Amino acid sequence: MxxxxxxxxxxxxxxxxxxxxxxxxxxxxxxxxxxxxxxxxxxxxxxxxxxxxxxxxxxxxxxxxxxxxxxxxxxxxxxxxxxxCSAESPKGRRSVCYDREALESRKKHKPEDNAIDMAASMGIELLTEEQYRALQELENFDMKTSSWVQTPTDIRELGGALFCDRRFGRVFVYHNGAESYYAARGFRGSLMI
Structure with missing residues (x-):
């Protein structure tokens, strides 16, 4: 290990x-x-x-x-x-809100971290919606969990953030408040070498 x-x-x-x-x-x-x-x-x-x-x-x-x-x-x-390429959103990166602004906006029950800062500290980038969809062409991922993806600035400025998953044989893109976090939502990253 x-x-x-x-x-x-x-x-x-x-x-x-x-x-x-x-x-x-x-x-x-x-x-x-x-x-x-x-x-x-x-x-x-x-x-x-x-x-x-x-x-x-x-x-x-x-x-x-x-x-x-x-x-x-x-x-x-x-x-x-x-x-x-874990079958579900990586376990060690779940229960996080989208970014620092969202984390700081929570008054109660704050998660330990946020997806954007975690990815940056790891030296990786959150997948874009396009990258997420391309990954799903290789195999079926996130059939029980979901993953935050990079969110366009105009959506983020309105307080939202995007996440994706696969259900019913399709890839779905959803929105949520950026400050939300769930035990079944994490994030996937990419790295170019």
Missing amino acids: VQRDKISDKKELSQEQSEELIRVLKARFEKNMNRHKDLEWDKVQAKLNANTEKLWSLNEMEVTNGEPDVVGYDKEKDEYIFCD
């Missing part, structure tokens, strides 16, 4: 942690080839080895139960796209 380094606040992994994470990612990559047809693990690993600071972010995705995996490749940028 990949572990979070509780002793250090440095955003880097030990050699042992890096090797263990790469083993976990390789096994997941090989088990789920439907997510990344025509991509080769050796090329992905070369990118990981050259971007050790991003390994820390992938580890954060892993230890919060996101099960990150490669879901694409951007030829123009020569970057692999990692995304949380």
Whole structure:
């Protein structure tokens, strides 16, 4: 099991942690080839080895139960796209409101954190609605949970935020007050390497 380094606040992994994470990612990559047809693990690993600071972010995705995996490749940028591929919204990132403003607006029963700040502290980005829909083309996700997605400024300025899930064989986009939080709602992130 990949572990979070509780002793250090440095955003880097030990050699042992890096090797263990790469083993976990390789096994997941090989088990789920439907997510990344025509991509080769050796090329992905070369990118990981050259971007050790991003390994820390992938580890954060892993230890919060996101099960990150490669879901694409951007030829123009020569970057692999990692995304949380856990069947349900990552357990370690649930019960959070949308952003800091929403968190601070709550007078009672505040959640411990918010999705935007958590993602930033992990070095990842919340999925956009478009990215969420693309992920759902690979497999069925969030059939019992839901995930916050990046919300357009005009909606956020009115106090709302967007989240998505899959029900009845379809992907739905909903709105809620940004300050709301639920045990079954978290967020999925992406990372380019």
